[in-house]
Amino acid sequence: MEISKEQLKQYSTLLEEWIPKEASIAIAVGDQYVYYSAGEHDLRLKEGQKIQAGSIADAVLKKGIRTEAVMNDTLFQVPYYGVGYPIDIQGERGALVIILPPKHALQNAAPYRFLTGKQEEEWRPIPIEKVSYMESLQKKTWFYANKEPYKINIPLKELQQRLPDNFLRIHRSYIVNVSFIDRIVRDFSSNLLVLLHDGTELPVSQSYIPEVRSALGF
CATH class of the missing domain: 2.40.50.1020 (LytTr DNA-binding domain)
Known part of the structure; x- marks a missing residue:
């Protein structure tokens, strides 16, 4: 499936008005990340990187529902608060994940x-x-x-x-x-x-x- 980087960037641009500047944005389709925009809280994901079992993206893709959680540093060596949303990209199930510092979970709770x-x-x-x-x-x-x-x-x-x-x-x-x-x-x-x-x-x-x-x- 061919997805242009410009198409994926549109998702990131739409979110810029309401997410904090320290947020990173990841988009996953199938078994890999197809887009990553690093903010100040950077997990250093790479486009083409395989989705780790137990991650926010993995949970969204498997369940097809909005998922949020504070994750420890087991997967990415950096703890983070992730909010994932199911999205559709050219008819295929995808996941859009907002990545924030863990403190944001406390502020929102x-x-x-x-x-x-x-x-x-x-x-x-x-x-x-x-x-x-x-x-x-x-x-x-x-x-x-x-x-x-x-x-x-x-x-x-x-x-x-x-x-x-x-x-x-x-x-x-x-x-x-x-x-x-x-x-x-x-x-x-x-x-x-x-x-x-x-x-x-x-x-x-x-x-x-x-x-x-x-x-x-x-």
Whole structure:
């Protein structure tokens, strides 16, 4: 199939008005990339390069639907946030992929309004403002509301990226809702402890003390 570079460039030109200047644009057809326009966030793709299994382009071509994800550096040695769109090029299925720095995923993601947690064999959506704190324990993530534990399949690191501003990371294992903090004290070893209104005590790790002090102003 012959596709002129000018035809492919038209897609890139149409996008220039709304995508950030750091974005790169890739177009894939069949099993290879047929066009690549490098922005500041450059994966150094080459025209004619084979599509890697597990990439955004691969997912779009296989599923035929819009696909977005933050990708680690396994495939291209550069982490990126990709948004892929199914397109038609001369009757053949193609994929147009916008490549951005990972930070753009966080900017576009709205804060959680609720979390759906599991208790035994039931799942319950809990409004985010009712969650007092979150915990990582034995490779599982839990959140607490009215002292009830709920299991959730999202790591703390990912949860933290989409929590409202009143949630504060105080430890590698804990994120607390500031609205539920009663006071902050020192234990017998002079380590900081966060005491919640319901009596729960949570430790503040040394590495998070500057962040906690800055956020709470003490």
